[in-house]
Amino acid sequence: MTRRLLTLLAGALFFALLPLFATFFGEPYLISLFTRILIYALAAVSLDLLLGYGGLISLGHAAYLGIGAYVVGILHQHQSEGMPLLSWPILVQGSDNALLVWPAAVLVAAFFALAIGALCLRTRGMHFIMITLAFAQMLYFFFLSLEKYGGDDGLSLYARNRLPGIDLGDSLHFYYVCLALLALFLLLAIRLSRSRFGLVLQGARENDRRAKMLGINTYWYKLACFVLAGGGAGLAGALLANQTEFVSPGLLHWTMSGELMVMVLLGGLGSLYGPVAGAAVFLLLEEGLAMYTEHWMVYMGPILVLVVIFAKRGLFGAIAGTARAE
């Protein structure tokens, strides 16, 4: 437990002090790189709830990331054009107020997760993987052909969202906002994983039939997990849209879902903290390899295969000395 605690403290300290070092050593681009890492970490943690706790292998998690990003993009476009998004039955204006837009992104992503999850959870195993993938591709093609909002060119934002008292356009402010949101989501996820809800999910993962025999309708627990994970990814999408000030259908592409999965596995399945490390390693490895060769994927691929075959506990398990949280 102490080794685990030490690892966590070191990690938290590292992320809290990173901007200080980056400024001190005159490498400000590190702040934006690590902001990206924090955002992907948020998405990866939300996916870990599904993969690690629910045992639900969704290969379509990028869809909710993309939906969150598009909510920001679309509301921003309507705000700058001064046209309402919806005039009937209720008037919905565009907005760039983060306090409105981000919760909207979470809610819309969670709503889509509810609809898609309700259907997908009728199936299990291999069917589930392929169906979540297919639904994500469906949304990908939907946004690809959505000419009103940029189609395959994507949608540019003129500025980041506004948050009272904080300047999101400033990279330092934005970094700490992302860090705080990631910490909050982690806390929520950890609390939930130790609650009755988390225990039921893990029970259903190990033996769904037995959980049902105990009188628990596991379907609703899994659906709740799916919706929660979708909402988390939607928040990450909203942050990502703000960071890059650009939204494109590429965010929903299935390779993005695959990359998020890789982050979870690299970090350690079912450890919740692990995916944060996984996201950092994946993006740093990508950045590092890309510096030496444009063909970085030809190295990344075999590395991934080796990690899958040989390193079952993931990075967090190896350092903190604990396997998946039980």
Next chain:
Amino acid sequence: MLLLFEQFLNGLQFGITLFLLSAGLTLVFGIMQVINLAHGSFYMIGAYVGAAVTAATGSFLLGLLAALPAAGLFGMAVEWLVLRHLYQRDHLDQVLATFGLIMFCNELVRIIWGRQPLFMDVPPWLAGNVEIVDGLLYPVYRLAVIATGLAVALLLWFLFTRTRLGMQIRAGASNREMVAALGVDISLLYTLVFGLGALLAGLAGVMAGPILAVESGMGESILILTFVVIVIGGIGSIKGAVIGALLVGLVDTLGRAFLPVLFRLLFASATADAAAASLSSMAIYILMATVLIWRPRGLCPVQSA
């Protein structure tokens, strides 16, 4: 009416290509319980080797003859090096390892053949059009693709129902321990089935070469359609793969051809075009969702332990 018939043939041809891919994949799913995302890479490698050899020798037949063993052997190598270690693991590990393989393969063909897509010409002896019914000219090459696909389907049916190997494969699908206990070398059987699946994917790749551009990543867009086919048909069922592939091929092709016309009759042109474009690209996924609500295990579910 003529247009409908022509689009119907196009859909049939697309469906046949999908069938060649899904036949191999559904076997691997059904028999080995392994999810293999890298199946699209076999298709891509078939197409690249076919295009390269055809360009070098000038003969489409030589290209075809080189591509089939290339894809098959590559598939067997993948099974032997990677997937064999993952049979006993979760689906998650299989998804991730084969995702790594896709990254590797896509980048490898970019290194070998460059970023520009390759183009393959239709061989001269299959070029030109033929008049099927009055006033409908249809490319000979596409008819040849349809004929090849039907021949392969027959051959597979024969292999599975009338030969010893087919019997062992079917037995392996329903109870692998029992088959192994009866003295069948199950790991050799798996490698063979995997190679056969890869070879069929390679065949689909070469045949698609003259119709589509041969480029890195071409395997994935079709892989996802193949998944849709298998989910609709039922995992592990060849019959399901035939039905699913034809359904998906026809719905996709006819949707793209006729939805815009249909919508323009109903709505103003600007909204009609936009709505038709997005609906036709989503049509097969809507089809899949409908099938799943109705039958969660696909149209031809395979009973297995």
